[in-house]
Amino acid sequence: MSNDTVTITDNATGKSADLPRIQGSIGRPTVDVRKLAGSTDLFTYDPGFAATASCKSSITYIDGDQGILLHRGYSIEDLAANSNYLEVCHLLLDGELPNQDEFNEFESIIKNHTMVHENIHRFMSGFRYDAHPMAMLSATVAALASFYHDSIDINDEEHRKITAHRLIAKMPTMASYCFKHMRGQPFMSPKNNLSYSENFLHLMFAVPAGDYVPSPTAVRALETILILHADHEQNASTSTVRLAGSSGANPFASIAAGIACLWGPAHGGANEAVMNMLDDIMDTGATIESTIARAKDKSDPFRLMGFGHRVYKNYDPRAACIQKVCHDLLDELGGDQPLFQLARELEEAVLADDYFKERKLFPNVDFYSGIVLRALNIPMSMFTVMFAMSRTVGWIAHWQEMHNDPEFRIGRPQQIYTGETHRPYPKK
Numbered sequence: 001m002s003n004d005t006v007t008i009t010d011n012a013t014g015k016s017a018d019l020p021r022i023q024g025s026i027g028r029p030t031v032d033v034r035k036l037a038g039s040t041d042l043f044t045y046d047p048g049f050a051a052t053a054s055c056k057s058s059i060t061y062i063d064g065d066q067g068i069l070l071h072r073g074y075s076i077e078d079l080a081a082n083s084n085y086l087e088v089c090h091l092l093l094d095g096e097l098p099n100q101d102e103f104n105e106f107e108s109i110i111k112n113h114t115m116v117h118e119n120i121h122r123f124m125s126g127f128r129y130d131a132h133p134m135a136m137l138s139a140t141v142a143a144l145a146s147f148y149h150d151s152i153d154i155n156d157e158e159h160r161k162i163t164a165h166r167l168i169a170k171m172p173t174m175a176s177y178c179f180k181h182m183r184g185q186p187f188m189s190p191k192n193n194l195s196y197s198e199n200f201l202h203l204m205f206a207v208p209a210g211d212y213v214p215s216p217t218a219v220r221a222l223e224t225i226l227i228l229h230a231d232h233e234q235n236a237s238t239s240t241v242r243l244a245g246s247s248g249a250n251p252f253a254s255i256a257a258g259i260a261c262l263w264g265p266a267h268g269g270a271n272e273a274v275m276n277m278l279d280d281i282m283d284t285g286a287t288i289e290s291t292i293a294r295a296k297d298k299s300d301p302f303r304l305m306g307f308g309h310r311v312y313k314n315y316d317p318r319a320a321c322i323q324k325v326c327h328d329l330l331d332e333l334g335g336d337q338p339l340f341q342l343a344r345e346l347e348e349a350v351l352a353d354d355y356f357k358e359r360k361l362f363p364n365v366d367f368y369s370g371i372v373l374r375a376l377n378i379p380m381s382m383f384t385v386m387f388a389m390s391r392t393v394g395w396i397a398h399w400q401e402m403h404n405d406p407e408f409r410i411g412r413p414q415q416i417y418t419g420e421t422h423r424p425y426p427k428k
């Protein structure tokens with residue numbers, strides 16, 4: 001028996017398989033089960049893929065027990081403290097942080113693509129006045145495929161590159177148009193003399209009748225939110241982009257599929273749930289003490305939104321990064337805003353409470369991101385759109401990696417069939 005293999009024996013048939021043990025650069029060893037069916041007739045069953053690696057990837061590493069998140073080997077803490085969002089995009093897409101010349105070139109390429117075709121304006125204006133921004137965004141991203149026949153050959157590396165740049169560049173423009181449509185305000189043109197985040201705030205909040213200058217703290221807060229949500233390895237929406245793209249679907253269709261998946265409350269909607277909880281506390285006049293007591297009461301399904309995490313059992317490193325930005329922003333906005341004050345008091349009370357300490361329940365990134373977005377005057381229905389905007393680079397980096405992977409095949413899971421067995425067709 002070799003240490004490089006894992007032997008699986010089917011006691012029912014006596015058939016066995018020596019399966020290769022694969023070790024990544026860090027992380028848990030993995031059993032390669034591809035030969036299992038051939039050697040033993042067995043398949044594996046893993047709903048939700050909780051115990052299954054679907055691909056090899058060199059983009060992002062997470063260690064939930066240690067609270068570690070690395071992009072291309074750099075910690076999220078270092079990236080949030082030292083990089084801007086476009087530098088992180090360059091890192092995720094190309095594998096390296098850019099030097100100054102490379103950054104200037106990358107930024108100018110992105111800025112070259114920030115505008116959308118006039119017909120995209122018309123397309124977006126055609127939605128009903130109360131259309132959900134995520135419905136608008138997913139449809140508009142899918143519609144981009146009809147504008148760029150020149151660059152949707154997925155086997156052409158140059159095509160894949162230009163599509164990545166177009167998506168990263170146009171996402172803020174389209175995201176802001178969802179908001180402008182909702183508000184009934186004219187779509188603003190992007191301003192290429194502004195940074196990525198400044199430009200987004202301009203697209204959102206400027207109006208033709210006046211000037212708009214965002215505060216540097218707001219810009220930094222947005223930049224941090226974008227960096228912290230840029231990628232999170234094989235999460236549901238990223239896996240959706242990979243699966244949709246595995247059929248050879250064009251990149252715009254694949255990213256639109258990812259946006260649709262992100263829309264679900266179990267994925268992109270958690271920061272909205274935090275704000276609903278804080279609003280509820282305000283509206284019902286509940287106290288911090290009674291809210292915490294409810295969260296501890298096992299007969300009450302209520303949980304404190306924004307606390308705890310399925311993967312991070314030590315702390316969510318993204319939460320630690322956003323916490324400071326959040327506090328700076330709230331300080332700048334003043335301490336008189338009751339909701340922000342409530343959030344701070346709740347956080348303090350939870351961190352001091354033994355129930356949460358014993359269960360290692362810390363604030364997660366969503367506790368703070370909702371508060372930051374609210375402080376930036378972004379309405380709740382736009383929260384998931386903001387997430388989609390930041391995550392686009394992660395989706396496209398994984399989509400590119402998949403197409404460069406020699407082991408890449410169309411995604412096609414097996415199933416355990418539990419229906420009727422073959423039966424005769426009823427006589428008429």
Ligand code: CMC
Nearest residue numbers: 267270295303304305306307308309310359361364365366
């Ligand atoms: N409030 C009160 N108690 C909690 C909470 C909470 N938010 N989270 C977990 N617990 C308790 C839970 O009742 C259990 O207690 P006991 O051991 O006495 O039975 C213990 O802590 C372990 O909980 P669990 O459900 O086994 O933990 P999990 O890893 O399955 O759940 C979670 C993780 C994120 C679903 C959960 O913590 C939760 O519901 N949090 C609130 C929702 C939230 O903020 N979600 C956003 C997560 S960040 C999203 C992202 O990264 O994309």
